[in-house]
Amino acid sequence: MKYDLVVIGGGIVGLTSAYHFARQFGGRILIVDAQPGPAQGNTARSVGGFRMGLFTSKVNRLISETTVRFYLDVQNSGYDLGIHQVGYLILLDEARYDQYVATVRELFEAGTANLLPAADLKEMIGFIELDLSDEESELLGLKPIKGAIFSPYSGYLDVEKLARFYYEELVKMGVDFLFNTRVEKLTLAAVNKIGHPREPFAWQEKRIEFVESSNGTFEADTFILAAGAWTQELLDPIGIDSYIKPKKRQVFAAHARGDLEAFFNVQGFNSYGTLPMTFIPRGPFVVPRVRDRSIWMGLSDDIGRKWGIDFEAEDIFYYDNVYPLLRKIFPIIEGARPMSKWAGCYSINSIDENPVAFRVMNLVVATGGSGSGVMKADSLGRIAAALALGRQEAELYGGTVVPSTLLGIKGRSVEPELLVF
Numbered sequence: 001m002k003y004d005l006v007v008i009g010g011g012i013v014g015l016t017s018a019y020h021f022a023r024q025f026g027g028r029i030l031i032v033d034a035q036p037g038p039a040q041g042n043t044a045r046s047v048g049g050f051r052m053g054l055f056t057s058k059v060n061r062l063i064s065e066t067t068v069r070f071y072l073d074v075q076n077s078g079y080d081l082g083i084h085q086v087g088y089l090i091l092l093d094e095a096r097y098d099q100y101v102a103t104v105r106e107l108f109e110a111g112t113a114n115l116l117p118a119a120d121l122k123e124m125i126g127f128i129e130l131d132l133s134d135e136e137s138e139l140l141g142l143k144p145i146k147g148a149i150f151s152p153y154s155g156y157l158d159v160e161k162l163a164r165f166y167y168e169e170l171v172k173m174g175v176d177f178l179f180n181t182r183v184e185k186l187t188l189a190a191v192n193k194i195g196h197p198r199e200p201f202a203w204q205e206k207r208i209e210f211v212e213s214s215n216g217t218f219e220a221d222t223f224i225l226a227a228g229a230w231t232q233e234l235l236d237p238i239g240i241d242s243y244i245k246p247k248k249r250q251v252f253a254a255h256a257r258g259d260l261e262a263f264f265n266v267q268g269f270n271s272y273g274t275l276p277m278t279f280i281p282r283g284p285f286v287v288p289r290v291r292d293r294s295i296w297m298g299l300s301d302d303i304g305r306k307w308g309i310d311f312e313a314e315d316i317f318y319y320d321n322v323y324p325l326l327r328k329i330f331p332i333i334e335g336a337r338p339m340s341k342w343a344g345c346y347s348i349n350s351i352d353e354n355p356v357a358f359r360v361m362n363l364v365v366a367t368g369g370s371g372s373g374v375m376k377a378d379s380l381g382r383i384a385a386a387l388a389l390g391r392q393e394a395e396l397y398g399g400t401v402v403p404s405t406l407l408g409i410k411g412r413s414v415e416p417e418l419l420v421f
């Protein structure tokens with residue numbers, strides 16, 4: 001049977017892409033994934049943090065804010081996505097302060113973020129250390145904190161519930177799913193076949209005719225490749241570059257017992273009385289999880305961390321890297337041992353760390369969450385669907401219309417993102 005659309009990858013980006021295609025066009029749609037169920041790749045390993053537009057690149061700002069507004073409205077309509085608007089707090093040293101504050105000024109004007117000077121931070125979070133000027137801090141590369149950007153409408157959601165929402169809607173719309181099925185090859189054919197066994201030749205116009213998988217072949221008019229960190233495995237053999245590479249990221253979770261309970265007794269930021277999700281750009285983060293009273297910690301390492309798929313969480317990474325930095329900023333972390341840990345892979349756009357969505361032939365590639373793909377997924381899905389439908393424009397949630405080439409590679413005009421955690 002021939003499909004109108006085959007989506008390779010049933011992670012959050014594949015699900016949103018298929019959802020918007022199905023809503024706008026209908027047709028016969030198949031989603032294929034190597035995992036046993038929806039969103040069990042890197043989406044399942046996500047922290048689920050979302051930011052109400054809190055990015056330095058305008059494009060990231062737009063696609064995150066529209067996506068988050070959609071998620072909030074889904075939850076407000078009665079479908080629990082586990083949304084907790086605990087806020088995002090970005091701690092900034094002197095060097096970063098002016099630059100970062102200038103780039104997100106429009107959020108202050110819109111009232112979706114505000115600035116907190118160091119004195120206010122110290123008053124609200126009694127146990128935070130901001131004067132990071134001693135010898136040990138210097139050795140660790142930490143600098144005194146001048147202030148913070150606080151985004152009160154940001155927070156985290158339950159990625160499993162979010163994926164379930166799209167999955168259930170897709171099932172209702174009659175979309176087919178095939179799990180435990182690995183796509184092995186995107187097979188090219190000539191648009192105008194001449195019947196030669198070695199075609200397509202270099203001079204022939206080409207299209208993807210079908211995908212070969214561990215469960216047979218699937219033919220379609222259009223394909224969306226939403227394989228996240230694995231995208232290049234299918235694109236390399238046919239000579240297409242998405243500029244996406246995988247890099248391991250790790251999360252360590254500790255029970256909020258003893259001194260750590262203080263993270264759940266911070267007033268003035270949110271209605272839960274917790275510390276917001278707190279980050280140092282290119283540094284460590286700590287996330288108090290309200291429902292299970294645990295804190296999640298991590299750090300995105302850069303040079304020295306090899307590109308490649310790797311799902312092995314390393315205790316030693318916590319003790320050597322995450323712990324020394326966080327303990328300096330939050331001395332109450334002293335002695336904290338993780339009860340669990342996991343690793344996943346960011347699909348990183350190595351040029352500007354914004355997502356990519358482009359069309360080549362009858363193939364649409366949508367990926368490059370760069371560590372924030374969940375919070376941009378609805379808009380990315382709308383753009384991928386518009387490309388798959390051959391439309392010049394995509395309408396994001398709330399009515400903003402963007403060119404469907406907004407996240408394309410050729411002619412791309414996207415500022416590099418600074419707020420990557």
Ligand SMILES: Cc1cc2nc3c(=O)[nH]c(=O)nc-3n(C[C@H](O)[C@H](O)[C@H](O)COP(=O)(O)OP(=O)(O)OC[C@H]3O[C@@H](n4cnc5c(N)ncnc54)[C@H](O)[C@@H]3O)c2cc1C
Nearest residue numbers: 009011013034041042043047049183228344369373374375
């Ligand atoms: C530790 C960690 C923390 C993160 N925290 C956040 C966060 O707080 N907020 C946020 O917004 N984002 C976060 N992210 C990023 C976010 O998880 C990703 O951007 C997002 O999940 C990407 O979705 P995706 O659908 O592109 O990829 P995936 O969810 O990885 O989906 C791709 C799917 O494709 C399938 N697939 C791949 N190749 C094939 C093949 N050949 N055949 C069949 N199926 C295939 C895979 O099985 C997989 O299910 C985090 C990521 C990690 C690793």
